[in-house]
Amino acid sequence: MEGQLKIERREVLKEKPDFSRLGFGQYFTDHMLIIDYKEGKGWHDARIVPYAPITLDPAAMVFHYGQTVFEGLKAFKTTDNRVLLFRPEKNFARLNRSNDRLTIPQIDEEQVLEALKALISLEKDWIPTEPGTSLYIRPFIIATEPCLGVRASHEYKLMVILSPVGAYYAEGLEPVHINVESKYVRAVRGGTGAAKTAGNYASSIKAQVEAKESGYSQVLWLDGIEQRYIEEVGSMNVFFKIDGQVLTPELNGSILDGVTRDSIITLLKEWGIPVVERKLSIEELHEAYQNGTFEEAFGTGTAAVISPIGELNWLNHKMIINDGKIGELSQKLYDTITGIQTGKLADPFHWVVEVN
Amino acid sequence: MEGQLKIERREVLKEKPDFSRLGFGQYFTDHMLIIDYKEGKGWHDARIVPYAPITLDPAAMVFHYGQTVFEGLKAFKTTDNRVLLFRPEKNFARLNRSNDRLTIPQIDEEQVLEALKALISLEKDWIPTEPGTSLYIRPFIIATEPCLGVRASHEYKLMVILSPVGAYYAEGLEPVHINVESKYVRAVRGGTGAAKTAGNYASSIKAQVEAKESGYSQVLWLDGIEQRYIEEVGSMNVFFKIDGQVLTPELNGSILDGVTRDSIITLLKEWGIPVVERKLSIEELHEAYQNGTFEEAFGTGTAAVISPIGELNWLNHKMIINDGKIGELSQKLYDTITGIQTGKLADPFHWVVEVN
Numbered sequence: 032m033e034g035q036l037k038i039e040r041r042e043v044l045k046e047k048p049d050f051s052r053l054g055f056g057q058y059f060t061d062h063m064l065i066i067d068y069k070e071g072k073g074w075h076d077a078r079i080v081p082y083a084p085i086t087l088d089p090a091a092m093v094f095h096y097g098q099t100v101f102e103g104l105k106a107f108k109t110t111d112n113r114v115l116l117f118r119p120e121k122n123f124a125r126l127n128r129s130n131d132r133l134t135i136p137q138i139d140e141e142q143v144l145e146a147l148k149a150l151i152s153l154e155k156d157w158i159p160t161e162p163g164t165s166l167y168i169r170p171f172i173i174a175t176e177p178c179l180g181v182r183a184s185h186e187y188k189l190m191v192i193l194s195p196v197g198a199y200y201a202e203g204l205e206p207v208h209i210n211v212e213s214k215y216v217r218a219v220r221g222g223t224g225a226a227k228t229a230g231n232y233a234s235s236i237k238a239q240v241e242a243k244e245s246g247y248s249q250v251l252w253l254d255g256i257e258q259r260y261i262e263e264v265g266s267m268n269v270f271f272k273i274d275g276q277v278l279t280p281e282l283n284g285s286i287l288d289g290v291t292r293d294s295i296i297t298l299l300k301e302w303g304i305p306v307v308e309r310k311l312s313i314e315e316l317h318e319a320y321q322n323g324t325f326e327e328a329f330g331t332g333t334a335a336v337i338s339p340i341g342e343l344n345w346l347n348h349k350m351i352i353n354d355g356k357i358g359e360l361s362q363k364l365y366d367t368i369t370g371i372q373t374g375k376l377a378d379p380f381h382w383v384v385e386v387n
Numbered sequence: 388m389e390g391q392l393k394i395e396r397r398e399v400l401k402e403k404p405d406f407s408r409l410g411f412g413q414y415f416t417d418h419m420l421i422i423d424y425k426e427g428k429g430w431h432d433a434r435i436v437p438y439a440p441i442t443l444d445p446a447a448m449v450f451h452y453g454q455t456v457f458e459g460l461k462a463f464k465t466t467d468n469r470v471l472l473f474r475p476e477k478n479f480a481r482l483n484r485s486n487d488r489l490t491i492p493q494i495d496e497e498q499v500l501e502a503l504k505a506l507i508s509l510e511k512d513w514i515p516t517e518p519g520t521s522l523y524i525r526p527f528i529i530a531t532e533p534c535l536g537v538r539a540s541h542e543y544k545l546m547v548i549l550s551p552v553g554a555y556y557a558e559g560l561e562p563v564h565i566n567v568e569s570k571y572v573r574a575v576r577g578g579t580g581a582a583k584t585a586g587n588y589a590s591s592i593k594a595q596v597e598a599k600e601s602g603y604s605q606v607l608w609l610d611g612i613e614q615r616y617i618e619e620v621g622s623m624n625v626f627f628k629i630d631g632q633v634l635t636p637e638l639n640g641s642i643l644d645g646v647t648r649d650s651i652i653t654l655l656k657e658w659g660i661p662v663v664e665r666k667l668s669i670e671e672l673h674e675a676y677q678n679g680t681f682e683e684a685f686g687t688g689t690a691a692v693i694s695p696i697g698e699l700n701w702l703n704h705k706m707i708i709n710d711g712k713i714g715e716l717s718q719k720l721y722d723t724i725t726g727i728q729t730g731k732l733a734d735p736f737h738w739v740v741e742v743n
Contacts, residue, residue: 085445086441089440089548090412090525093449093585094529095455096585096589098589099453133592167535179413179525180412181595183592190445192445219572219612222571222575229449229451229585230579230584230586233585234579234584234586237488237489239537240490
């Protein structure tokens with residue numbers, strides 16, 4: 032990336048929202064980061080500018096052929112006013128893996144992380160401190176070249192926007208009711224399921240709408256080939272505790288390699304709790320439920336951290352998990368990860384990165 | 388859709404490009420159509436305005452979760468200066484089917500078609516008349532609400548932009564060399580393959596890039612489940628003439644219901660040529676090639692109309708089709724459809740719609 036980061040400050044700062052009623056992704060801070068790409072010139076003109084609408088040609092390729100990737104991570108403020116990021120290098124490494132799948136040029140991960148830190152530093156008054164809140168960070172890249180031919184764009188825009196957020200799900204840590212999706216499919220090997228790209232989310236919305244109409248918060252996705260093996264829940268990775276062992280679908284090319292997923296596996300190993308990544312069928316879950324060994328279930332992701340599952344509905348087989356209450360392990364994982372993220376607990380794995 | 392169509396004309400018209408060197412989707416006309424949607428208000432404020440960049444919040448949902456659909460159709464000018472559209476009602480019906488899959492609100496197909504006709508009428512000097520050229524019409528809808536929660540947007544923008552185009556493929560009717568894709572997958576049943584939505588195209592670009600690196604123009608997609616049954620070629624439907632019979636993959640929920648595909652099936656039936664829509668494996672094609680009954684192969688779509696396939700490469704089995712030349716039936720279909728589209732041939736099926 033050529034050149035220095037330029038910073039153009041907003042003259043009049045926005046009024047901040049009520050930090051006790053933030054919701055998710057509805058408010059945005061005063062500034063944003065933009066870096067442009069042009070074939071032959073590479074990534075250039077990194078700049079922090081006032082948060083404002085962007086102007087694009089109606090033929091910009093992102094509108095037509097969806098060449099776009101994104102990331103999601105969070106900044107936290109400690110009680111002694113330090114600003115912490117949680118494993119941000121993993122997000123930028125994944126952004127580049129997504130870029131590869133979507134044929135978007137690779138970014139310089141370290142330089143973008145440095146520019147992000149400058150942005151966060153400028154916006155540190157936007158980091159809420161109430162329990163469960165944080166400053167959500169959304170880096171994304173869009174194809175901006177105006178052309179209707181189906182091919183990789185020659186121009187892109189990388190942007191980072193920031194949003195102070197409350198709990199991702201209105202329910203918070205209340206266990207959610209999930210429908211096992213038997214009609215729609217999120218992804219299949221050979222597709223884009225392992226990339227964080229818009230199309231995966233676009234295709235999921237209809238299943239989500241139909242689940243809500245039936246009284247469920249979200250869907251549990253099965254694999255695209257046999258519609259039998261568990262993949263993700265909503266837009267999260269998913270874990271099950273069965274007979275003392277924690278199981279999660281293996282990274283098979285169609286599910287996301289989640290940062291929270293990886294952190295949970297690391298913690299469980301540290302705690303001596305057996306954790307296995309493997310293929311896991313819905314029949315196996317149902318069998319465990321029937322023989323009374325299905326102990327806990329939870330989704331994991333940056334937005335929600337841990338989202339306990341209180342009920343799974345599979346073709347009218349209802350499975351009520353842990354009496355519909357949050358499990359002991361789910362709670363311990365949530366407390367540990369949010370504790371490390373907010374600086375309240377020690378950080379034995381060197382996961383947090385301080386913004387100066 | 389409430390209200391009348393408003394028209395704001397450009398004061399100074401653009402200089403038109405050289406109509407003999409148009410390429411595809413690189414030049415845009417003087418005006419565009421915009422219709423807005425807001426939950427509770429419906430589609431509103433239909434307007435023709437000067438073609439210009441649009442302004443969107445960086446959090447607009449289309450950038451993050453890809454809720455977007457599009458169409459492609461063409462306008463032609465006859466030798467006696469009439470302006471013709473080809474089966475436009477099918478495009479707007481399909482746009483609504485895509486809307487349904489992407490949970491975008493339904494449009495009033497007739498009203499949007501009327502507004503499109505007003506736009507075309509205003510831009511009729513942009514319709515090129517050289518053989519193989521036309522005015523390409525790109526209707527598309529994008530989710531514009533600024534929000535990072537994964538759900539259906541409450542705000543959308545429908546736009547129609549126009550681009551004078553030459554042949555879609557630089558090769559024109561020269562038969563293309565196609566690689567049978569055995570790694571990447573375009574779509575799977577339960578996904579969005581039958582919808583015209585950005586994510587399908589985004590996921591295809593990497594396969595296209597790798598095919599080009601190996602000396603092929605495009606890929607032939609196999610099904611997402613067994614990676615064995617033929618689906619599409621590039622972004623087109625595909626037909627094969629084997630032993631006097633024309634075969635094309637059946638509409639299975641993961642391939643596009645093409646307007647050109649439908650027109651070809653209709654023509655073949657009219658001509659008394661047997662045409663069958665069914666599952667068709669790559670092994671079956673290869674067997675036909677080996678026993679000498681594989682006569683022709685071609686892709687079909689609005690952009691290229693007919694794109695003859697001269698070579699198919701399947702795991703290093705090279706199939707040279709019709710000595711690498713365009714087949715007699717492929718040429719006749721191309722001549723007939725483009726003849727009807729441009730008013731040079733009679734229109735027995737009432738496919739063309741005149742713009743007054």
